[in-house]
Amino acid sequence: MSDPDATDNDVSEEVVSEESQAAQPAAAESTPPAAPTPEAVDDGPKMDWYILKVAFNREDSIRDGLEKRVRMEGMGDLFGEIIVPTEDVVEFTRNGKKRISKRKLLPGYLMVNMIINDDSWFLVRETSGISDFTGAAGKPMPMDPADIERFIQKPKNEDDEDAPMKTAIPFKPGDRVRVKEGNFQNQEGEVDTIDEANGRVTVIINIFDRSVPMELDHWQIEDL
DSSP, rough: OOOOOHHHHHHHHHHHHHHHHHHHHHHHHOOOOOOEEEEEEEEOOOOOOEEEEEEEOOHHHHHHHHHHHHHHHTTTEEEEEEEEOEEEEEOOOOOOOOEEEEESSSSTEEEEEEOOOOOHHHHHHHHTTEEEEEEEETOOOOOOHHHHHIIIIIOOOOHHHSSOOOBBBOTTTOOOOEOOOTTTTOEEEEEEHHHHHHHTTEEEEEEEEEEEEEEEOOOOOOOO
């Protein structure tokens, strides 16, 4: 004679088993991964500014040569601007006429915006006239942000626009010079200070056995 309680238990177990099996597929479904946020997307390496040591007085031609090699090798995605940092200065010709010209801020150096990898490094190092990157222990060091602002970005404000343009003066403190015209013509002396904003030079001249500072226009003196 069968046990009615046992039958009821068997039925209950089957119902529970079916409910469990029905629930398993839902539990097995995995939640799809969330889409990456914009901050999480990696755009790859960024360009930095670097300083290159190059042959003195060949900065412009070396820059042109490097730009040509970048185009020929198809590496435009690794290089940005390549510049010779300059500033505008006033110069005077031999007949006294004034003209505006470019003066190199860092003779013997170039500045290049680029991504450093084996290919770009090799291209730069193998370009004629370039000796090396500036850096420590042979490792190129990106430029300091303050130097980027000073030599490359050079932001201007209203005060800069009103400031007088510098005059290109081919002398430096300590140079021995001769006065070539004026009240002290043929007097010799030593350059003390340079005033590029006004184009004047202070020269220490010996007069009556005394050292006297004389402020002269830069075109009034010449090298000895």
